[in-house]
Amino acid sequence: MRNISLIIFFFICSLCSAQEFYLTSEINHTIIKSIPNPIIFSFPGKECNDFNLSTDNGKIEKSNSNCKYLIYPDSIGFAKVIVKNKNGKKIGEKNFQVRNVDFRVIVPGIEDYNIKDVNLFGHTARLQITSDDLACISISWKLECELMIVENDRNIHFKIRSENGILNPEIKDQFALLKNGNLVLFNDIKLIIDNKIFKAPGIMLKVQ
Numbered sequence: 383m384r385n386i387s388l389i390i391f392f393f394i395c396s397l398c399s400a401q402e403f404y405l406t407s408e409i410n411h412t413i414i415k416s417i418p419n420p421i422i423f424s425f426p427g428k429e430c431n432d433f434n435l436s437t438d439n440g441k442i443e444k445s446n447s448n449c450k451y452l453i454y455p456d457s458i459g460f461a462k463v464i465v466k467n468k469n470g471k472k473i474g475e476k477n478f479q480v481r482n483v484d485f486r487v488i489v490p491g492i493e494d495y496n497i498k499d500v501n502l503f504g505h506t507a508r509l510q511i512t513s514d515d516l517a518c519i520s521i522s523w524k525l526e527c528e529l530m531i532v533e534n535d536r537n538i539h540f541k542i543r544s545e546n547g548i549l550n551p552e553i554k555d556q557f558a559l560l561k562n563g564n565l566v567l568f569n570d571i572k573l574i575i576d577n578k579i580f581k582a583p584g585i586m587l588k589v590q
Contacts (some may be wrong), residue, residue, distance in 0.1 A: 389442075390433075402426065403465055405476045405514075408450070409518050412479040413461060416578040418452040419523065420445060420555045421463070433473065439480060456481040456574075473484045483514035487525065487571050487582045497560065509547035511573065522546065524574040531556060532565035564589045577586030 404424045413419040423430060430449040435442055438460035441451045455461045458480050465473040490510045497503050509525055525547060529540040540553055560566070568585040 396461070403453065403474055405463060405465065407478060408522060410515065412481050413455060414451060414483045414515050415455050415458050415480050415574050416580075417483060417516075418454055421451050421453055423449055423451060423465070426475075430467060434466050434468070436464045436466070438464070453478070453550065458482060470558060478560065483513065483515050483580055485511050485516060485580070485582065487568075487573065487585065488512055489568075489585060489587065495585075495587050497566065497587050498558045498587060503560070504554050507557050508549055509542075509544060511547070511566070521575055526570065526574065527571040528567075528569040529553065530565075530567040530569065531560070532567065533561070534563070560589045562589055 402425060404426075406422055406423070407413055408420040408422050410419075413421075423433070423435060424470065425433060435451055437455075439454055439459070440456040441453045442451055442463065444450075445452050453461060455478075461478045461480050463473040463478065464475045467473055472566055488510050489507060491506060492503075509527075511523065523546060525542065527542050530544050531538040537554065542549065542553065542557075544550075557566070565586040566589070571582040571584060573580040573582060
């Protein structure tokens with residue numbers, strides 16, 4: 383009976399020690415594949431530097447903040463974050479669900495996909511990402527896509543490589559020449575973050 387009591391005691395103590403640390407995603411309940419996800423770690427009464435964090439899905443690294451880390455999952459599913467002390471003893475672990483980023487690419491200022499003011503469009507046109515997943519993460523991004531302007535008797539093609547959605551002057555000059563009934567098509571849109579590629583649906587705008 384005494385042996386059973388000791389086993390139960392040590393089992394309960396091991397559970398308690400494994401639950402003493404605090405580890406959570408700073409932004410979402412889930413984390414996003416292939417982009418830096420900030421997570422916060424703390425252990426009451428201890429310094430964050432007294433522990434090492436690792437993962438079985440992608441990589442994890444320290445951020446500028448002492449107790450903040452960035453995890454970069456390689457695949458959707460789950461990412462296990464393992465906490466060990468400086469001696470290599472495992473303190474505990476936590477699983478985070480990993481999913482693909484949810485985003486759209488839009489042309490801001492355009493309602494119902496209609497271009498009503500060609501001059502204004504020629505000066506202000508740009509591409510923009512809308513995403514709750516990326517709203518609070520400080521990252522730089524690039525866009526690549528095929529641009530096609532459809533006129534009555536010809537099609538004009540461009541390849542766009544944009545930093546943070548900014549369009550070059552040559553393309554804006556073409557927009558300033560748009561006429562009623564022309565179509566502006568953004569096809570094969572690719573969002574690039576940290577050399578990872580995410581595809582988005584195309585956009586079709588009509589001049590009215």
